[in-house]
Amino acid sequence: MERTQTLPNREATEDLARRLARLAKAGDAVMLKGPLGAGKSTFARAFLRELSGKPDLDVPSPTFTLIQSYDTPYGPVSHFDLWRLDGESALEEMGWDEAREGIVLVEWPDRLGSLTPEEALVVTLFPQPSVALSNMDEGDEPREVHLEGWKGRF
Ligand SMILES: Nc1ncnc2c1ncn2[C@@H]1O[C@H](COP(=O)(O)OP(=O)(O)O)[C@@H](O)[C@H]1O
Ligand SMILES: [Mg+2]
Numbered sequence: 001m002e003r004t005q006t007l008p009n010r011e012a013t014e015d016l017a018r019r020l021a022r023l024a025k026a027g028d029a030v031m032l033k034g035p036l037g038a039g040k041s042t043f044a045r046a047f048l049r050e051l052s053g054k055p056d057l058d059v060p061s062p063t064f065t066l067i068q069s070y071d072t073p074y075g076p077v078s079h080f081d082l083w084r085l086d087g088e089s090a091l092e093e094m095g096w097d098e099a100r101e102g103i104v105l106v107e108w109p110d111r112l113g114s115l116t117p118e119e120a121l122v123v124t125l126f127p128q129p130s131v132a133l134s135n136m137d138e139g140d141e142p143r144e145v146h147l148e149g150w151k152g153r154f
Helices: 010-021 040-052 088-093 109-115
Strands: 002-007 029-033 067-072 075-081 103-107 121-127 143-148
Touching (some): 002 010, 010 040, 029 040, 040 067, 040 075, 040 103, 040 121, 088 109, 103 109
Parallel strands (some): 029 103, 029 121, 075 103
Antiparallel strands (some): 002 143, 067 075, 121 143
């Protein structure tokens, strides 16, 4: 599966995350790509809230801890932000293999190197040039999203 679509605002990004969360199962990996501020953590937060069944779930960014794990009715879900990862062995020490038994969400997945899962849903968010004189709500901007993977799942 491969497709590109426009996400006109943050709610659209969150909707997509919730829909994909409902397709996720143990052993799945979701790679979140795109530049800083693209919406990777926003996507991860909506995805985790959907799986946990808690719309107000606190989802801190794992920028410093690198991993944040959640127990959900669908099993453990681990949210990684690998921007500051110092080598693959550090990731293994953090419990990557065990996390892979559940669902993993990974920001900056290029850092995975040889630990990159063979099968994954790759979500790439592209910020769009902002439209001048638009009356969009502050904080809501369009994104393009490219989805690839999870063959036969949609
Ligand atoms: N269409 C959109 N999709 C996702 N986030 C959006 C969108 N429009 C505006 N935003 C805002 O952009 C910011 C994205 O931040 P964040 O999710 O932390 O990015 P990243 O994790 O990729 O660095 C948030 O403040 C969010 O409200
Ligand atoms: Mg982030």
